[in-house]
Amino acid sequence: MLRASLLRTRPIAPAAGLLQWRVANRFFADSKKPDETVLPGSQSAKTNIEIPSPTLSTSPANPSGVSASTIAASEVPKTPPTPQEVRSAPVAQPATTPPTGTGSASVAPPPSAPKPKKRRFRRFLLQLLILSALGYAGGVWYSLVSDNFHDFFTEYIPFGEDAVGFFEEREYRKRFPGQNVQQRLHPQLSGEQKVTIPSKHGLTSRIAGEGEGSGSNLSSSGPHVSALEDDKSRKPDPSGETPKVGSTAPLDAEKPTESLTHDLLPKAAMIDNLDIPSAKEPVVQDVVKILNDLITVINADSAASKYSSAIDKAKSELGKVISDITALKEQEQKAAEDKIRSAHLEFDTAAKELVRRLEAQMHEQESHWKDEFEAEREQLAQTYKHKLDSELEAAKKLYEQRVKNELLEQSIALQKAFSSSVRDRVESERDGRLSKLNELSSSVQELEKLTWEWNSVIDANLKTQHLVVAVEAVKAKLANAETSTPFVNELAALKEIASDDPVVSAAIASINPAAYQRGVATPAHLIDRFRRVSAEVRKAALLPEDAGIASHLASLAMSKFLFKKSGLAVGADVEAVLARTEVLLEEGDLDGAAREMNGLEGWAKVLSRDWLGEVRRVLEVRQALDVISTEARLQSLLVE
């Protein structure tokens, strides 16, 4: 009802936008009712009602409803093939799907075959990339861990060295963050400062003899740079070229210049030849070499005639310079020789002076040592003489002392003999009287000892008397007691008296403390309690082992009809034991009564436990007292 009213109150908007809003704000009230839903097939109740086609009012929920309603030609479901067609068509049945039935129509649809070929290749590439990246990363990591692998990795894997180096550098920086970040690694790793040595570096192949003359060979002896050799090597040239000049006519214009230069060459060689004997100085040699080079250059050039005069002048100048140098050298040599000679003379005089001085010194030292030796010898002789004198004196003194000692010994021996003889005489005389005195003193000592012994005897007697009295006191206390009374005081006195007697203290220790603190039961009390206990025990006399409530009841009832035994009955049953115990108790034999009751079993024993404990305590006290009194008697007997 409420829903209906709500629906009615809602304004119906004609516009599509408002409609959309309304759909968006849907209420729970207008949810679909179950009986309005239309199920496919004939299950729903509304099948006979025609299914409403999707109208525009519902279209906003799916805007493409209208367009989608017109089905494309491709999506129109094909008409199924006729059974004959199906049967005639070859059944392409995949091996994986088993036939679901016998008919061809029930064959399961084949699984949609995947056919992304391109994608597979891409996937393979991707996997390869990932795998290789992983492998590379693993390699880097393992090379950081293992040295062996590090070597292998950096050598054979491209960029492996850089990668490992980068990680090592990072680790190093992490470990030492404060340090400057200079390149710690080998510079080779970063690829800088690489020194490349070209192939055949420093090695050139050549024939051994060739070109030796062209270089300056200063190390070898003899003429280092000779223009003659140069000349010799050149000589074949003009000879070879002159025939050429003669044979070849068209080259006439150039011939004279060439021949001129070639004529100049021997002149230059002649000048050089003059230089050689004096040219031992390296400077001169260099100059000569330069000049020769110049000459060769000029020779090679065609314009030799231009420089011939200049070269000649240079040659003559060179000759002058060389002669100057030689003159200078000679002068220097002479000066040096003079110097050497004067130095020799100086050394000779100095040596002579030195030798003379040394000899004088040696003489002086010798005389000095001689004097010292003499003085030392005299001193030694004197000391030896002193020693000899003192030893002689000592020996004399020793001898005198020894003689004196012998004399003294003799006198002492004489005195001893005298005194012993005197003592002998006196003793022999005194023994007669003093022996009697000795006897007297010994007898007095014996008397003293006797009195001491008697004192101890008297003490022991007193002690035993005290002991006996104390024991008697305890016994009297026990015997006279009407009810159980504590006898701590008496026992304490007894213990005080016989504190050093182990037997008495052991006996007292054997008594249960409860016995003397609360007292022990009197025989009358025991008998009285036995009567009560026996009545209870009799009730439980017929109980079997592990009895339940029924047997207890039975025992309680049946025990009323038991015949009472009396006197020293024979048998091990409860009634007989009770009778015997009673007789023994009346006789006063507590020990026997306790033994009898101890023979009971089961509930009977449990019931008589307290009574037994009481009897035992009494017996313990009695036994201890018996022991103590016996001990006291023994003590009194032991004293003589």
Next chain:
Amino acid sequence: PTTPVARTTRPISESLLNEKWDRCLSSMLIRSGLGLSFGIVFSVLLFKRRAWPATVGLGFGAGRAWEECDNSFKHAAAPSKDGLRVLRP
């Protein structure tokens, strides 16, 4: 002369059985009474005042008391094994 009073913690041995009987009887009374009352209540509430629920309740109570008593008698005679070590072969 004052007679020493027995310790209250441990009963006198000869009165052990009597005490047990006392306890048994009291528990029997109480339990059977409880059972009877429950039976009566049930019979009134559920069973239209039939007699048998009351007798059943009485039986339950009495049986429970009987069983307890039986147990107490059975276990009392044997010496208690508290604090003793049992050596098994």
